[in-house]
Amino acid sequence: MARIELCDLNKSFGSVRAVKDINITIEDGEFVVFVGPSGCGKTTTLRMIAGFEDPTSGEIRIDGRIVNDLEPRDRGLGMVFQSHALFPHKSIAQNIEFGLRMKDVPAPERIQRVREVAEMMHITHLLDKMPAQCSGGESQRVALARTLVTNPSTFLLDEPLSSLDAKLRRELRAECGRLQEELKRTFIFVTHDQEEAMTLADRIVVMRSGEIEQVGSPMDIYSEPISYFVADFFGSPSMNLVAGEVVGDTDVVRFRSTHFDFALPEHFKKSKRGAATFGIRPEHVGVAFGGKGEIELPVRLVEPLGKDTLLYFDDGTERAFIAVSEGLEMADVKSGARITLSFDPRRLYLFDADGRRIGAATQF
Amino acid sequence: MTKSRSRRITAIIRYTVLTIWAIVAFFPIYWMISTSFKIDTQWFAWPPVYFPDPPTLSNYLNVWLGAQEYASTQYAISSQTPLVSLLNSTIIATTSTLLAVVFGAVIAYGVSRYKILSEARMFQLLMLRMIPPIVVVAPLSLYYSALGLLDTMFGLILIYFLTNLPYAVWMTKSFIDEVPREIEQAAEILGASRWRTIFEVVLPLIRSGLVATFLFILILTWSEYLLALILSKTNVATLPVELSKYQGTTEGKVYGRQAALAVGITVPLMIVGLIIRKHLARGFSFGMVRR
Numbered sequence: 001m002a003r004i005e006l007c008d009l010n011k012s013f014g015s016v017r018a019v020k021d022i023n024i025t026i027e028d029g030e031f032v033v034f035v036g037p038s039g040c041g042k043t044t045t046l047r048m049i050a051g052f053e054d055p056t057s058g059e060i061r062i063d064g065r066i067v068n069d070l071e072p073r074d075r076g077l078g079m080v081f082q083s084h085a086l087f088p089h090k091s092i093a094q095n096i097e098f099g100l101r102m103k104d105v106p107a108p109e110r111i112q113r114v115r116e117v118a119e120m121m122h123i124t125h126l127l128d129k130m131p132a133q134c135s136g137g138e139s140q141r142v143a144l145a146r147t148l149v150t151n152p153s154t155f156l157l158d159e160p161l162s163s164l165d166a167k168l169r170r171e172l173r174a175e176c177g178r179l180q181e182e183l184k185r186t187f188i189f190v191t192h193d194q195e196e197a198m199t200l201a202d203r204i205v206v207m208r209s210g211e212i213e214q215v216g217s218p219m220d221i222y223s224e225p226i227s228y229f230v231a232d233f234f235g236s237p238s239m240n241l242v243a244g245e246v247v248g249d250t251d252v253v254r255f256r257s258t259h260f261d262f263a264l265p266e267h268f269k270k271s272k273r274g275a276a277t278f279g280i281r282p283e284h285v286g287v288a289f290g291g292k293g294e295i296e297l298p299v300r301l302v303e304p305l306g307k308d309t310l311l312y313f314d315d316g317t318e319r320a321f322i323a324v325s326e327g328l329e330m331a332d333v334k335s336g337a338r339i340t341l342s343f344d345p346r347r348l349y350l351f352d353a354d355g356r357r358i359g360a361a362t363q364f
Numbered sequence: 365m366t367k368s369r370s371r372r373i374t375a376i377i378r379y380t381v382l383t384i385w386a387i388v389a390f391f392p393i394y395w396m397i398s399t400s401f402k403i404d405t406q407w408f409a410w411p412p413v414y415f416p417d418p419p420t421l422s423n424y425l426n427v428w429l430g431a432q433e434y435a436s437t438q439y440a441i442s443s444q445t446p447l448v449s450l451l452n453s454t455i456i457a458t459t460s461t462l463l464a465v466v467f468g469a470v471i472a473y474g475v476s477r478y479k480i481l482s483e484a485r486m487f488q489l490l491m492l493r494m495i496p497p498i499v500v501v502a503p504l505s506l507y508y509s510a511l512g513l514l515d516t517m518f519g520l521i522l523i524y525f526l527t528n529l530p531y532a533v534w535m536t537k538s539f540i541d542e543v544p545r546e547i548e549q550a551a552e553i554l555g556a557s558r559w560r561t562i563f564e565v566v567l568p569l570i571r572s573g574l575v576a577t578f579l580f581i582l583i584l585t586w587s588e589y590l591l592a593l594i595l596s597k598t599n600v601a602t603l604p605v606e607l608s609k610y611q612g613t614t615e616g617k618v619y620g621r622q623a624a625l626a627v628g629i630t631v632p633l634m635i636v637g638l639i640i641r642k643h644l645a646r647g648f649s650f651g652m653v654r655r
């Protein structure tokens with residue numbers, strides 16, 4: 001059982017404010033992923049929960065008890081480090097056994113537990129090896145096993161997969177998910193990989209320069225981003241974002257930029273006029289030859305991926321305007337061809353000059 | 365000039381310099397060994413005798429075993445047998461070095477992790493060691509006689525321990541700095557106390573560095589002369605003190621005997637070095653250890 005509450009948590013390193021006023025409650029058994037760009041304070045937050053950093057101000061509670069002054073080893077947590085942090089001078093079996101030895105578990109039981117956990121993580125064949133003889137993926141499994149064996153109430157994982165190659169990452173990602181379902185423990189997972197966050201999390205905490213930007217389920221975050229930052233961060237290929245302005249009188253409201261000029265859906269009527277960014281995900285852009293649509297753009301590049309085809313359009317900016325079309329229907333389009341694009345009105349986002357979402361369409 | 369030619373020339377220069385250096389460095393050692401096997405007429409012979417002919421063990425037997433039949437009256441040395449000095453040196457050097465390394469490592473841990481000493485303090489600590497011993501030896505001997513530490517084994521162990529502690533702190537600190545914090549923190553969150561983390565994780569990880577530090581300080585202590593000379597009288601004479609007695613005594617210069625003793629002083633250090641050579645290479649190049 002572990003319910004972790006962070007209340008007005010702050011951390012400064014000298015004049016650098018690494019974490020600012022973090023407030024969040026992580027429920028027992030929840031899989032929460034902290035995600036954000038490099039330097040946004042994810043590790044610092046995690047290390048404060050673990051007890052390796054003292055908060056500058058604010059409280060950390062585990063099951064209602066304030067743990068600010070508790071040593072890391074008394075918090076009942078387990079942590080997996082980005083660098084694995086295996087003990088290089090101990091065999092894999094000794095590495096896994098370490099936590100049990102520190103808790104004075106008798107030897108026969110230790111051997112038993114090590115074996116169980118090794119089987120669970122599929123690393124029995126590694127037990128006699130040294131960490132230096134293990135691959136990155138194997139080391140990471142060992143690091144997980146070493147934490148697992150102490151039966152912590154909460155797992156803290158700091159970018160545990162970031163040093164692995166793409167295939168291993170997917171494999172171990174699935175493993176983490178499976179583990180959490182089996183153990184029903186609280187998991188706090190830190191990553192800067194949006195895909196990892198989307199696939200693993202019950203709840204995603206998006207961080208940006210020390211602050212929480214948005215908290216929500218992966219679907220919430222994906223379909224209702226509260227800001228330009230979140231919209232841009234999630235999704236691959238990422239959301240099309242075009243800078244321009246919202247114009248029009250009370251009856252008509254239009255979005256206008258150098259290459260775009262189209263009427264916005266009804267619900268934007270009351271939105272503030274002025275500088276804005278228009279956003280739409282590639283899969284919500286309709287493509288057709290001729291026909292009805294908001295705008296016509298020339299194709300720059302066609303990328304058939306089999307299941308889908310990616311179309312890159314020239315919209316006068318560096319970053320191409322991307323549309324995803326299902327199947328290979330569009331695979332033969334030549335670059336330079338002009339194609340009419342339509343925008344799904346329910347999936348169309350506007351962000352104001354500060355990057356805040358305008359006219360969030362919560363009614364859908 | 366072509367690239368390969370210039371590389372050849374650099375190689376030639378490099379090997380020439382290294383060879384000269386090796387000769388300069390090793391000749392005294394060769395001369396010491398060679399002299400220790402010479403009969404007395406060849407000690408000062410001119411032109412010099414490079415290879416003892418015939419080689420003799422008499423110097424060794426005389427010096428180390430005090431064999432009377434070899435103690436020809438002319439070269440008899442009126443002092444204790446060097447085996448006692450060997451024992452003294454061994455006990456004093458190993459004990460004080462061990463103490464310095466263990467305490468040094470613990471202090472270094474505090475400096476590295478908790479900044480118990482600032483950079484400036486650390487430097488001052490080392491500066492302390494840079495004071496020439498001759499400067500402090502007179503007041504020190506006054507203290508020692510007042511404290512009754514003069515000519516005691518404890519007194520010598522204490523002074524070597526104290527004077528070498530700064531080295532030990534400096535050297536071990538550089539190794540501890542290399543140990544990733546996360547490895548310690550992993551131990552900590554797995555339930556290890558601070559002391560257990562130090563003794564089960566940090567010290568084993570830097571054991572090569574500790575061994576290198578140990579040897580470095582052992583060499584310093586083993587061959588230290590001045591403090592040993594002033595702070596001891598007859599009870600606890602160490603090997604260097606013993607060796608000096610062969611020089612300028614009324615009996616004249618007994619080079620062969622002295623060389624035999626000198627070889628005996630050198631050999632133990634070489635044996636220690638050989639035993640731990642695996643660690644030395646790693647210890648002195650610790651920064652390159654794979655994390």
Ligand SMILES: Nc1ncnc2c1ncn2[C@@H]1O[C@H](COP(=O)(O)OP(=O)(O)OP(=O)(O)O)[C@@H](O)[C@H]1O
Binds near residue numbers: 013039040043192
């Ligand atoms: N020990 C420290 N001393 C000084 N500044 C620090 C320290 N640790 C972190 N910082 C600063 O705090 C900020 C947040 O760092 P943090 O490591 O939490 O980022 P992060 O989100 O984990 O980034 P990354 O994805 O690169 O790991 C950064 O600006 C960093 O430079």
Ligand SMILES: [Mg+2]
Binds near residue numbers: 042043044
């Ligand atoms: Mg980090």
